[in-house]
Amino acid sequence: DGGITQSPKYLFRKEGQNVTLSCEQNLNHDAMYWYRQDPGQGLRLIYYSQIVNDFQKGDIAEGYSVSREKKESFPLTVTSAQKNPTAFYLCASSIWTASPELFFGEGSRLTVL
Amino acid sequence: EDQVTQSPEALRLQEGESSSLNCSYTVSGLRGLFWYRQDPGKGPEFLFTLYSAGEEKEKERLKATLTKKESFLHITAPKPEDSATYLCAVQTGNNFGNEKLTFGTGTRLTIIP
Helix, strand or coil: CCCEEEECCEEEECCCCCEEEEEEECCCCCEEEEEEECCCCCCEEEEEEEECCEEEECCCCCCEEECCCECCECCEEECCCCCCCCEEEEEEEECCCCCCCCEECCCEEEEEC | CCEEEEECCEEEEECCCCEEEEEEEECCCEEEEEEEEECCCCCCEEEEEECCCCCEEEECCEEEEECCCEEEEEECCCCHHHCEEEEEEEEECCCCCHHHEEECCCEEEEEEC
16 A cells, blocks of 8 residues: 555654654655644644755754655654754655645654653 | 634534534635644545635535635534544645645544444
8 A cells, every 4th residue: 555654653852862753655756745743733844855855944944854865755853953842743745746635644753851 | 924724623513413614714825725634643634625716525424615715614414433633724825836835723523422
């Protein structure tokens, strides 16, 4: 079955540590995205990529970094510079950025202790 | 600044009791409006896209409608499996890109057997 796989599902880290969240898709989609979801707030875009080796900052990119070395993979690193990293992180993909339908993974919940 | 407001925040219905969820928006240049369903601890699942006022889309017990200022998600004779959070998102801007998506905070729907 095609889809998006995020790992790990739950992650606990100490303050000051960088963490990397994995996102893999086998849908052959060009565009991939990272969103952050906090209680009482709408999904907010962190980074997106329209094509391999290219990515753009979203609304809340500070303290995050990404790479897009392969079409299937779009990992997100939450760095120690991110002031409030505890959140639910969602990876998504679409056929291309003009496509209205986003396919989401099941999310990764990061808790910083 | 684009704004998307969903109401109510939470809604509890008896099984079979029809109702509507609202998504009102204040944006410059609406390109499309999207509805997603999100189960607890999961990623959102795409439901509908609406592009112009007067447009309607249906899927099982759900029907989405669009006016110039708001969208409604009507749920007819709901079942317990319809319990979820329903998210609304609007696409704006000059580019047909998902990077211009603005999400609402969602309506948490609970259907009581």
